[in-house]
Amino acid sequence: MDETKKEHFRRTLREIKNLPTLPGIVTKLTKMAEDPDTTTEQMGKVISKDHILAAKLLRLVNSAFYGFPQRISSLNSAIILLGFNVIKSLIISASIFEIMEDQDIELWEHSLGCAVVCSVVSKRLGISDPEEISTAGLIHDIGKVAIKMELPEEYEQINTMVLEKKVSRFAAEREILGLDHAEVGRWLAKKWNLPTKLIEPIACHHDPRLAKTEQLSSAVVHFGNIVIRGMGYGHGDDIWVPPMSQRAFRMLEISAVDIDEILDEIEDKLWDVKGFSLEIQTEQQAAAADCE
Amino acid sequence: MQRILITGKNILHTPENRLILEAKGYQIILCENLPDAVGLILEDPPDLLITEKGFGGGNHDHELIMAAKACLQKANIPIILVLDQDDLNTEMDWDYYPVDDFMVKPVAPETMLAQIELAESRMVRVFDNNPLSRLPGNTSILRSIQKTIDSDDPYGVCYIDIDNFKPYNDRYGFSRGDEVLLMVARITVNVVEELARDGSFVGHVGGDDFVFIVREEKIKPVCERLVENFERVKNMFLSPEDIKAGAFIGEDRQGKETRFDLLSLSVAVVTTGNHIYKHFGEVSVIASQIKHYAKTLSGSNYVIDRRH
Numbered sequence: 116m117d118e119t120k121k122e123h124f125r126r127t128l129r130e131i132k133n134l135p136t137l138p139g140i141v142t143k144l145t146k147m148a149e150d151p152d153t154t155t156e157q158m159g160k161v162i163s164k165d166h167i168l169a170a171k172l173l174r175l176v177n178s179a180f181y182g183f184p185q186r187i188s189s190l191n192s193a194i195i196l197l198g199f200n201v202i203k204s205l206i207i208s209a210s211i212f213e214i215m216e217d218q219d220i221e222l223w224e225h226s227l228g229c230a231v232v233c234s235v236v237s238k239r240l241g242i243s244d245p246e247e248i249s250t251a252g253l254i255h256d257i258g259k260v261a262i263k264m265e266l267p268e269e270y271e272q273i274n275t276m277v278l279e280k281k282v283s284r285f286a287a288e289r290e291i292l293g294l295d296h297a298e299v300g301r302w303l304a305k306k307w308n309l310p311t312k313l314i315e316p317i318a319c320h321h322d323p324r325l326a327k328t329e330q331l332s333s334a335v336v337h338f339g340n341i342v343i344r345g346m347g348y349g350h351g352d353d354i355w356v357p358p359m360s361q362r363a364f365r366m367l368e369i370s371a372v373d374i375d376e377i378l379d380e381i382e383d384k385l386w387d388v389k390g391f392s393l394e395i396q397t398e399q400q401a402a403a404a405d406c407e
Numbered sequence: 408m409q410r411i412l413i414t415g416k417n418i419l420h421t422p423e424n425r426l427i428l429e430a431k432g433y434q435i436i437l438c439e440n441l442p443d444a445v446g447l448i449l450e451d452p453p454d455l456l457i458t459e460k461g462f463g464g465g466n467h468d469h470e471l472i473m474a475a476k477a478c479l480q481k482a483n484i485p486i487i488l489v490l491d492q493d494d495l496n497t498e499m500d501w502d503y504y505p506v507d508d509f510m511v512k513p514v515a516p517e518t519m520l521a522q523i524e525l526a527e528s529r530m531v532r533v534f535d536n537n538p539l540s541r542l543p544g545n546t547s548i549l550r551s552i553q554k555t556i557d558s559d560d561p562y563g564v565c566y567i568d569i570d571n572f573k574p575y576n577d578r579y580g581f582s583r584g585d586e587v588l589l590m591v592a593r594i595t596v597n598v599v600e601e602l603a604r605d606g607s608f609v610g611h612v613g614g615d616d617f618v619f620i621v622r623e624e625k626i627k628p629v630c631e632r633l634v635e636n637f638e639r640v641k642n643m644f645l646s647p648e649d650i651k652a653g654a655f656i657g658e659d660r661q662g663k664e665t666r667f668d669l670l671s672l673s674v675a676v677v678t679t680g681n682h683i684y685k686h687f688g689e690v691s692v693i694a695s696q697i698k699h700y701a702k703t704l705s706g707s708n709y710v711i712d713r714r715h
Binding site: 133154155164178180181182183186187188189191192195196197198199200201203204205207208209210220244 | 441443445446448450451452470474476477586589590593594596600601636639640642644645
């Protein structure tokens with residue numbers, strides 16, 4: 116890999132400003148914001164179902180301007196601290212995908228699904244703030260969106276390589292960019308002043324051994340990423356399920372019996388997610404029809 | 408004042424107008440669409456906003472002004488609305504446009520400069536706000552309390568106090584302490600805004616003392632949500648070890664090693680109405696008694712005094 120080229124990718128990705136959201140979500144939230152009876156909590160619930168808006172919210176609440184840099188790692192807390200009016204402004208300023216592709220929806224579903232698994236597993240482990248880890252699960256693939264937006268040509272090359280050579284997306288990214296979405300995610304999270312509690316699970320979700328302080332949450336997100344892929348929910352064109360780290364698996368102390376229970380619980384919760392996804396896609400089609 | 412955000416079309420007319428402002432040391436940011444303008448206000452707020460009535464179509468002009476007002480940290484961003492002469496012929500709804508001043512198009516550069524400078528000096532004059540939270544300070548608080556007790560309607564004057572704030576400061580340092588103060592300021596403003604917008608007030612006495620005033624029927628829902636939100640957020644401001652131990656060890660005022668409970672919130676509420684109080688001093692006397700009682704209860708809670 117040519118070093119100057121790699122440096123160019125790094126610079127481009129670092130400049131990133133505004134990541135686009137699914138139009139259906141923005142339409143839904145805009146409607147909610149116009150209704151005077153909507154509460155902050157209700158809007159928060161919808162925002163915590165979108166990896167992009169969730170990342171934006173965390174970026175905002177952790178910006179120096181609000182006075183809590185690198186402090187806020189859970190979405191609920193971010194929502195309480197920012198309040199209704201700021202959230203409304205965030206929705207107004209949200210940009211949306213101009214062209215929607217199936218892959219964008221798939222990635223969104225994958226992120227949402229991963230958050231569900233993280234929540235189930237961390238509750239089981241008795242972690243004091245499970246919401247923190249599901250937040251990390253929700254935004255763990257934020258690097259993928261950045262690559263798509265800022266490096267569209269390379270993104271296409273990665274897509275082609277995944278389909279033609281039947282390699283994982285992760286491997287194709289390394290091959291074409293010399294870096295992968297986990298690394299890109301780490302930069303973004305760092306640049307956005309997110310707390311280490313979120314940076315490490317994002318950066319280490321493919322290799323939790325790299326985590327220095329947040330080993331457990333990195334292991335949970337790693338597990339969540341693989342399990343939701345294994346369940347075939349929101350996979351995109353990436354046909355391979357990434358390998359599970361033995362060490363991470365041991366850390367979670369999950370037995371064969373546990374895994375059955377966990378999978379059942381996830382299946383149950385996924386119904387909600389699937390329903391929501393359907394609602395958003397309908398909203399999206401309606402919005403698209405309005406435009407025509 | 409340094410950075411001026413101008414939203415709308417043709418407000419500056421000629422490049423010379425811009426140069427005049429820039430020569431005076433102002434940094435001008437021009438923006439013509441709503442999402443970008445709101446994004447700027449959210450992420451990198453200006454010191455002054457000049458916006459055009461009718462900006463972006465629909466109710467976008469109103470949305471933008473409300474977004475600027477929502478920024479707690481810069482709650483005092485002065486806003487100047489640019490109007491057409493026609494707008495003045497029909498009466499303006501200044502509640503819908505809560506701005507500080509207006510200009511009529513076409514705006515001569517000298518006029519614009521003078522109005523910007525005036526906005527600047529006016530801001531310094533009314534600045535009784537707390538430098539950290541930017542919330543109104545003592546002068547405004549006392550004035551609001553007096554207004555409340557003079558009113559026929561019943562209100563709750565609510566005093567917030569953060570328990571164990573001093574040992575927290577000793578253990579985590581002042582800048583971390585400031586974060587907690589900002590957190591309480593934001594939670595309070597947000598809850599009051601959302602549940603009791605009309606006729607309410609939030610102020611920062613200083614240190615870990617805050618005051619808010621809401622209508623009597625809103626006292627309970629606001630206090631409950633406030634305590635609940637504080638409890639949900641506070642762990643973000645504590646170290647994992649302290650959370651696990653459920654306490655931290657620090658020194659008391661005599662310098663003896665003591666075990667302190669983790670942060671909690673006490674709210675002491677004095678209800679008014681029927682003109683039972685004549686002077687704001689009476690309210691604060693009662694408040695300090697209830698505060699004392701509230702502090703003896705463990706955890707976050709609120710106590711309402713009803714003497715009438």
